[in-house]
Amino acid sequence: MACGPSSLATGPRAGPVQSLLGPTLLVLLVSGLGPAFCQKIYTNTWAVQIPGGQEVAEQVASKHSFVNLGHVFDDIYHFKHRTVEKRSLSNHRGTHVRLHREPKVVWAEQQVVKQRRKRDVYTEPSDPKFREQWYLNNANHRDLNVKGAWELGFTGKGVVVSILDDGIEQNHPDLAQNYDPDASYDVNDGDPDPQPRYTQLDDNRHGTRCAGEVAAVADNGICGVGVAYNAKIGGVRMLDGEVTDVVEAQSLSLNPQHIHVYSASWGPEDDGKTVDGPAKLAKDAFLRGVTEGRGGLGSIFVWASGNGGREKDSCNCDGYTDSIYTLSISSSTQNGNVPWYSEACSSTLATTYSSGNLNEKQIITTDLKSKCTDSHTGTSASAPLAAGIIALALEANTNLTWRDMQHLVVRTSHPAHLLTNDWKTNGVGRRVSHSYGYGLLDASAMVTLARNWTSVGPQQKCVLSMIAAPRNIGTHLVIKKSVDGCLGTANHVSSLEHVQAQLTLSYNRRGNLAIHLTSPSGTRSTLLAPRPHDYSSEGFNDWAFMTTHSWDERPSGEWTLEIENQAGVSDYGTLTQFTLVLYGTGQAWPSPSDADLVPPVSRSCKTLDLRQICIECTAGYFLFQQSCVTECPPGFSAGLLPMNYTVGNGVEPAQVPSCLPCRPPCLTCSGLSPRACLSCPTHSHLDAAAGSCTHLNQFERETPGGFMEGLRPPASRLPAAVAMLSCVGIMATFGGVFLALQLRSGPLRLPPALEAGGLRERLGLGGGARRAASYHGIPTVWGDDALSSDSDNDDFGFRGERKAFIKTQSAI
Numbered sequence: 026m027a028c029g030p031s032s033l034a035t036g037p038r039a040g041p042v043q044s045l046l047g048p049t050l051l052v053l054l055v056s057g058l059g060p061a062f063c064q065k066i067y068t069n070t071w072a073v074q075i076p077g078g079q080e081v082a083e084q085v086a087s088k089h090s091f092v093n094l095g096h097v098f099d100d101i102y103h104f105k106h107r108t109v110e111k112r113s114l115s116n117h118r119g120t121h122v123r124l125h126r127e128p129k130v131v132w133a134e135q136q137v138v139k140q141r142r143k144r145d146v147y148t149e150p151s152d153p154k155f156r157e158q159w160y161l162n163n164a165n166h167r168d169l170n171v172k173g174a175w176e177l178g179f180t181g182k183g184v185v186v187s188i189l190d191d192g193i194e195q196n197h198p199d200l201a202q203n204y205d206p207d208a209s210y211d212v213n214d215g216d217p218d219p220q221p222r223y224t225q226l227d228d229n230r231h232g233t234r235c236a237g238e239v240a241a242v243a244d245n246g247i248c249g250v251g252v253a254y255n256a257k258i259g260g261v262r263m264l265d266g267e268v269t270d271v272v273e274a275q276s277l278s279l280n281p282q283h284i285h286v287y288s289a290s291w292g293p294e295d296d297g298k299t300v301d302g303p304a305k306l307a308k309d310a311f312l313r314g315v316t317e318g319r320g321g322l323g324s325i326f327v328w329a330s331g332n333g334g335r336e337k338d339s340c341n342c343d344g345y346t347d348s349i350y351t352l353s354i355s356s357s358t359q360n361g362n363v364p365w366y367s368e369a370c371s372s373t374l375a376t377t378y379s380s381g382n383l384n385e386k387q388i389i390t391t392d393l394k395s396k397c398t399d400s401h402t403g404t405s406a407s408a409p410l411a412a413g414i415i416a417l418a419l420e421a422n423t424n425l426t427w428r429d430m431q432h433l434v435v436r437t438s439h440p441a442h443l444l445t446n447d448w449k450t451n452g453v454g455r456r457v458s459h460s461y462g463y464g465l466l467d468a469s470a471m472v473t474l475a476r477n478w479t480s481v482g483p484q485q486k487c488v489l490s491m492i493a494a495p496r497n498i499g500t501h502l503v504i505k506k507s508v509d510g511c512l513g514t515a516n517h518v519s520s521l522e523h524v525q526a527q528l529t530l531s532y533n534r535r536g537n538l539a540i541h542l543t544s545p546s547g548t549r550s551t552l553l554a555p556r557p558h559d560y561s562s563e564g565f566n567d568w569a570f571m572t573t574h575s576w577d578e579r580p581s582g583e584w585t586l587e588i589e590n591q592a593g594v595s596d597y598g599t600l601t602q603f604t605l606v607l608y609g610t611g612q613a614w615p616s617p618s619d620a621d622l623v624p625p626v627s628r629s630c631k632t633l634d635l636r637q638i639c640i641e642c643t644a645g646y647f648l649f650q651q652s653c654v655t656e657c658p659p660g661f662s663a664g665l666l667p668m669n670y671t672v673g674n675g676v677e678p679a680q681v682p683s684c685l686p687c688r689p690p691c692l693t694c695s696g697l698s699p700r701a702c703l704s705c706p707t708h709s710h711l712d713a714a715a716g717s718c719t720h721l722n723q724f725e726r727e728t729p730g731g732f733m734e735g736l737r738p739p740a741s742r743l744p745a746a747v748a749m750l751s752c753v754g755i756m757a758t759f760g761g762v763f764l765a766l767q768l769r770s771g772p773l774r775l776p777p778a779l780e781a782g783g784l785r786e787r788l789g790l791g792g793g794a795r796r797a798a799s800y801h802g803i804p805t806v807w808g809d810d811a812l813s814s815d816s817d818n819d820d821f822g823f824r825g826e827r828k829a830f831i832k833t834q835s836a837i
């Protein structure tokens with residue numbers, strides 16, 4: 026658009042008419058007509074013509090409070106004023122006039138920002154199936170906005186994703202170029218080559234299909250493209266054999282300094298009656314992943330929420346997807362409906378597309394034996410699409426932590442056209458659903474927000490015991506308690522992320538129970554919906570039901586837990602433990618709302634970028650999370666950050682005073698040195714004199730701190746005798762069941778590598794450690810043979826040899 030004369034330009038030697046007209050024209054342009062046609066943005070820089078050389082230019086600059094940014098050519102110099110606002114809608118007349126009157130200046134012009142775009146022409150992939158990949162880009166906008174992210178220049182370059190599954194066909198012509206052996210391993214056979222085992226039914230095609238969704242190669246004339254088609258892709262073969270705790274742990278902790286994103290589409294049986302989660306080693310692997318992976322930023326575990334919809338399963342009874350460390354993804358059909366296989370629960374974070382009814386399209390991806398399929402299905406097709414989008418966001422900002430990534434997903438996912446009667450608005454104004462989490466992922470919004478994201482502070486964890494004595498559940502139990510989010514302690518949470526209700530309860534029929542948790546802001550999460558197939562009388566044993574629905578809410582106020590029998594009349598049981606675990610940050614966020622990208626302008630902000638995001642604060646303030654604060658919150662300290670300038674014209678990068686995260690290992694700090702710690706993370710101890718943190722050994726770790734002692738749930742104070750008796754009982758039951766199954770199914774087999782090393786013994790896996798693992802593919806009953814010979818109907822069920830019998834109820 027033509028904007029008329031672009032800036033204030035006068036010269037002292039100009040004629041009288043010009044001198045008269047200049048200012049008049051300017052006043053008109055700037056204050057009146059100008060903005061009506063075109064809003065101009067004036068910078069604090071001038072182009073100045075000064076004959077006489079560099080020295081004279083320097084003299085003029087310092088005399089008039091300019092910094093000389095350098096010689097352009099001839100006698101033209103680039104000046105920046107020291108006090109003029111960096112960006113303004115009006116020109117700085119006073120400064121200009123002073124320059125104008127300076128005898129050594131021949132000509133000067135205040136510079137305005139010009140819109141310039143790189144002339145890189147983005148061309149969409151030419152792959153034969155790309156046009157049919159409706160979920161990546163679609164004229165009707167019912168898509169994941171992936172093309173938008175590609176157009177911004179993000180295609181996954183430099184990001185490494187690994188698919189934890191039944192192997193990967195590494196020589197597939199649409200994968201080979203992106204295949205990464207360092208992101209791959211065969212845990213089942215103990216060798217570096219994860220090539221799938223070929224069977225007549227193509228049982229082991231699942232990992233190869235998931236891999237193509239993430240990183241199928243673009244512009245090679247084969248099949249379609251992956252979401253992150255320039256990312257590196259690997260695969261871990263771990264589902265084609267017996268899945269044990271150590272198999273899971275080994276897979277989840279493969280090469281964590283090299284692999285950025287792990288995508289998993291498996292979990293406990295989706296039969297609607299199982300309650301199961303990661304055991305000791307897998308739990309450890311998750312914890313190590315998020316604390317040590319990616320140089321301490323944290324591995325990103327993307328998880329499919331499960332396929333037990335038909336069995337009315339709850340993904341909160343699956344300890345993998347229920348975990349705070351996994352980024353749980355559900356599915357929507359092409360038309361925006363909840364697919365029949367989808368499980369609803371409060372731990373799901375967001376949604377991508379997958380299969381639906383017979384008249385709805387499915388997912389196109391690479392298939393076994395160098396083929397291409399257009400019928401990848403189920404929630405297991407959704408997780409890799411999310412992993413691909415996360416790879417794009419990581420390319421946009423490699424410094425994102427595992428929690429930053431979840432923040433980005435919460436902020437940029439949107440309900441779009443997704444249909445359910447379960448959308449509700451939470452306490453910070455976001456719409457959230459048990460079927461979709463925060464809604465459909467938006468790749469373009471993810472990379473845009475990722476680019477400007479300042480890492481959230483360290484994770485705070487506030488643990489609160491909510492009942493003083495066991496409570497009879499009967500048909501309806503309500504527990505209300507006010508909390509302050511551990512105010513006044515090092516664990517204070519002022520802005521929530523994940524919330525867990527850790528429950529121990531007995532009930533004669535577990536599946537009849539519905540459990541709800543309502544936050545102080547009134548957000549009601551369904552922690553458990555009734556499961557008709559779950560007739561177990563085992564209750565829940567320290568099970569951590571998780572909700573993401575109160576993200577960014579304030580935790581202080583009254584929390585309400587409701588346990589309700591929604592079926593029988595004569596049911597009975599007791600709640601013995603209710604521990605509320607609040608995770609989040611110690612610093613409240615600036616006004617979270619749908620307008621997350623546009624925080625309110627405040628007087629403390631000196632410079633806004635074109636999207637009205639604060640990038641520099643006025644003196645005395647520090648930039649923090651796109652707003653200005655007078656003091657950095659705990660976990661941060663004042664430092665200088667290069668200005669995040671996103672306008673088209675290159676303005677020299679300036680250093681802006683900002684709140685930067687404390688250097689590891691400090692939890693909170695007085696400065697940006699590893700020796701300026703004020704407090705330390707769990708399992709380490711503050712050396713106050715040195716200002717550093719030292720790691721505690723096992724013995725020290727087990728010594729309870731005075732604070733935690735007071736918060737111990739009452740269950741832990743049960744007489745030791747009762748605990749001992751329970752232990753003996755459980756062990757006897759385990760032993761019995763194990764022996765019975767051993768007799769029925771013959772001896773256990775471990776991969777030779779593990780067997781040979783005696784690892785089973787060393788890890789205490791002497792027996793009974795076989796675990797359930799079911800694909801989150803789709804059940805046979807609803808197979809879609811009619812649609813395509815490539816159907817996915819055997820993704821399920823055939824895993825009969827891996828039936829669950831471990832019922833360790835561990836959720837993290």
Ligand SMILES: [Ca+2]
Binds near residue numbers: 211214216218219220
């Ligand atoms: Ca192999």
Ligand SMILES: [Ca+2]
Binds near residue numbers: 241250
């Ligand atoms: Ca291709």
Ligand SMILES: [Ca+2]
Binds near residue numbers: 293295333
């Ligand atoms: Ca499930």
Ligand SMILES: [Ca+2]
Binds near residue numbers: 328348349351352353
């Ligand atoms: Ca999760």
